[in-house]
Every structure is written in C-alpha cells, then in structure tokens.
Amino acid sequence: MFGTGITLSEIYMVAGMALVTFGIRYILFPASGRMQFPKWFEKGLGYVPPAVLTAIIVPSVLMPDGKTIDLNLDNPYLIGAIAACIIGGVFKNLLLTIVLSMVVFLGAQWFFAAG
Amino acid sequence: MINSSDTSSQKKNSAVSLFFEGAKDTFPLVVGAIPFGIIFGALADTAGLSFGAAMGMSLFVFAGSSQFVAMGLAASGTPWPMIVVTTFVVNLRHLLYSATMMPFYKNLPHAWKMVLAFGLTDETFAVAVTRYGKHDGVTGKHYYNLGSMVFMYLNWNLCTLIGLTAGKTFPEISRWGLDFAMPATFIGIVIPYLVSKPMWAAVVTAGTVSILAHGLQHKLGLMAAALAGVMAGVVCEKLFSDKKKER
Numbered sequence: 266m267f268g269t270g271i272t273l274s275e276i277y278m279v280a281g282m283a284l285v286t287f288g289i290r291y292i293l294f295p296a297s298g299r300m301q302f303p304k305w306f307e308k309g310l311g312y313v314p315p316a317v318l319t320a321i322i323v324p325s326v327l328m329p330d331g332k333t334i335d336l337n338l339d340n341p342y343l344i345g346a347i348a349a350c351i352i353g354g355v356f357k358n359l360l361l362t363i364v365l366s367m368v369v370f371l372g373a374q375w376f377f378a379a380g
Numbered sequence: 381m382i383n384s385s386d387t388s389s390q391k392k393n394s395a396v397s398l399f400f401e402g403a404k405d406t407f408p409l410v411v412g413a414i415p416f417g418i419i420f421g422a423l424a425d426t427a428g429l430s431f432g433a434a435m436g437m438s439l440f441v442f443a444g445s446s447q448f449v450a451m452g453l454a455a456s457g458t459p460w461p462m463i464v465v466t467t468f469v470v471n472l473r474h475l476l477y478s479a480t481m482m483p484f485y486k487n488l489p490h491a492w493k494m495v496l497a498f499g500l501t502d503e504t505f506a507v508a509v510t511r512y513g514k515h516d517g518v519t520g521k522h523y524y525n526l527g528s529m530v531f532m533y534l535n536w537n538l539c540t541l542i543g544l545t546a547g548k549t550f551p552e553i554s555r556w557g558l559d560f561a562m563p564a565t566f567i568g569i570v571i572p573y574l575v576s577k578p579m580w581a582a583v584v585t586a587g588t589v590s591i592l593a594h595g596l597q598h599k600l601g602l603m604a605a606a607l608a609g610v611m612a613g614v615v616c617e618k619l620f621s622d623k624k625k626e627r
C-alpha cells in the first residue's frame with residue numbers, strides 16, 4: 266500500500282528533504298579530527314527552530330484564509346492560539362496544551378458558526 | 381574525550397547488551413515522540429499529503445520537527461523546492477550534533493558512520509552523547525547509539541502509520557479541529573524556548589516579519605521571517621553580554 270497516490274512533486278519533496286537532512290547529519294564524518302564553528306553560527310542555530318515555527322504559526326493564526334489579517338475575536342484560530350499560549354505558559358505540558366487549546370478552538374468555531 | 385580502549389580496566393560489555401541499554405535509556409524520549417508521530421500521520425490527509433509522501437518522510441527523512449514544518453508548508457501550497465530549502469534550514473542544527481560526535485565515531489567503519497549519521501535525531505544525540513561522555517572504559521558504545529536510534533526509528537514510523545491509518549479510517553477527523561492541531565503543536569513547542577530576552581526578541585521579530593513579508597513569492601516570507609528572528613536573537617544576546625562583560 267506504500268506509495269498510494271503519491272505525486273511526482275511529492276517524490277521530489279521527500280527525496281530532497283531526505284538528501285539535505287542526511288547530508289547535514291553525515292557531511293562531517295568522512296573528515297577526521299575535530300570541528301569548531303564560529304561562535305555566532307552556533308548561537309544563531311539555537312534560534313532557528315523557534316523562529317521558523319513562529320514564522321509558520323503567526324500567519325496561519327492571524328490570516329486563516331491566507332490573504333487578510335483577521336484580528337477579530339470571532340477568529341477561532343486566534344482564540345485557540347491565545348488559549349494555547351496561556352495553557353502552555355501555565356502548565357508547560359505539550360500534550361495538555363494541544364488537547365485543551367483544540368477544545369477551545371472547536372468551541373469557538375462551533376459558537377461563531379451557531380451565532 | 382579520552383579514548384580509553386587501551387586501558388587495562390576495559391570492560392567487556394556485549395554488543396547486544398549495549399544495544400538494549402541504549403534502547404532502554406531512550407524509552408522516555410520514545411514515549412514523548414508517540415503523540416507527535418500519531419498527530420503527524422493523522423494530519424497528513426488534511427494537509428493534502430498522500431499516504432506515500434507522509435510515510436516516506438518518516439522512513440527516509442526521519443526528522444520530526446522538519447516533517448511537521450514541511451507538512452504545514454505543503455498544506456499552504458508551497459512549491460517543493462522551497463520546502464526542501466526550509467528543511468535544510470530547520471535541520472541545520474544537526475551539524476552541531478555531528479561535530480560533537482566526530483571524535484566518538486572516528487574509528488568506526490564507513491558503513492557505521494552512515495547508519496549512525498542517518499539516525500542522529502535530537503533524541504538519540506542527547507542520549508548517545510551522554511553515554512559516550514562517561515569515561516567508564518566501556519568499548520563498543522556505537523551499539524548503544526544504534527539501539528537508541530533503532531528504537532526511535534521503529535517507534536516514529538509505527539506512530540506515523542497509526543496516525544495515517546486513523547486519518548484514513550475516520551476521514552471526518554479533519555472536522556475535529558485538526559487544522560488547528562498544527563499551530564497548537566507548534567505553540568506548545570515554542571513556549572519552552574521563551575526563557576530569555578534574546579529568545580523573545582527572536583520570536584517576536586520572526587512573527588512580525590512573517591506577517592509583513594507574507595506577500596513575497598514562493599513563500600520566501602518564511603525565510604525572511606526566520607532569518608530576521610535569528611538575527612534579532614543573536615544581536616540581542618550580544619547586546620546583553622556586552623553590557624555585563626567586565627569579567
């Protein structure tokens with residue numbers, strides 16, 4: 266059943282991702298000895314995951330239709346995201362953050378659809 | 381980092397017992413990865429990824445956070461070359477892991493280096509580097525490393541499969557608010573990072589630029605936002621360390 270419905274561009278995507286990821290993890294090993302990176306580079310890498318994730322979160326929450334900014338409080342994505350920030354900040358538990366904020370999101374979606 | 385293989389107190393731990401010790405020590409991290417793997421698989425359909433593409437990512441890429449990022453980008457219609465470039469940026473931190481592991485792997489055969497490099501995830505790196513760092517005279521720690529990565533790999537792929545199956549069995553799963561699961565997951569991942577002012581600067585900058593640069597072609601706004609965020613973090617960190625430099 267593997268490969269059902271996979272498109273050509275998906276194959277390129279997966280192959281490309283596999284190649285760059287393995288490349289990063291492997292490239293230093295054929296060399297011998299040690300490797301030291303410039304300090305600014307090492308420091309910068311530490312900021313990459315939160316910066317990239319935030320750059321994905323913010324537009325998906327504030328522009329649910331992909332075009333216009335929706336800062337109104339009847340935007341369920343915004344309500345859910347605010348809930349996730351509060352729950353995550355208070356409980357520091359990933360699974361709880363996901364589950365509870367999804368409940369809030371669904372509730373908001375249901376409420377504004379009904380109202 | 382002393383290579384202790386020449387000491388007389390060398391302990392003879394069998395390859396098999398080291399393999400299972402590595403797996404056992406990775407257990408808590410494996411448990412932590414379970415919800416991620418299942419959510420990744422379950423979201424694939426909503427994000428417009430085929431079964432093969434999602435399973436292929438877990439099988440051949442094996443890098444959780446970048447798989448989520450790729451899925452989020454695919455969902456918003458990002459062209460594949462941009463997804464590959466973003467994957468490169470997101471996974472660049474693994475370069476630090478391999479730099480750290482270089483002295484430990486240097487006497488291993490080539491095939492071993494390739495296998496262990498493939499499995500150098502955040503989790504296995506964290507577990508293996510701790511074990512390698514113990515100067516206890518035990519040799520053959522690559523079997524420990526292998527046990528850790530095999531356990532992570534099997535679990536990640538099994539969870540992806542479970543999620544994919546659940547997504548296919550209950551197609552209405554996308555109506556359970558799963559299109560919000562991705563931002564919710566990402567928020568949950570980002571929050572623990574927010575313990576310092578430079579980190580706040582990085583995140584606020586990245587978020588602001590992501591909106592300002594949203595109109596850029598080929599989703600380049602994401603790259604611009606990420607880069608701006610990283611720079612803000614580094615600059616802010618530099619400013620703070622300069623302030624209290626007199627040491």
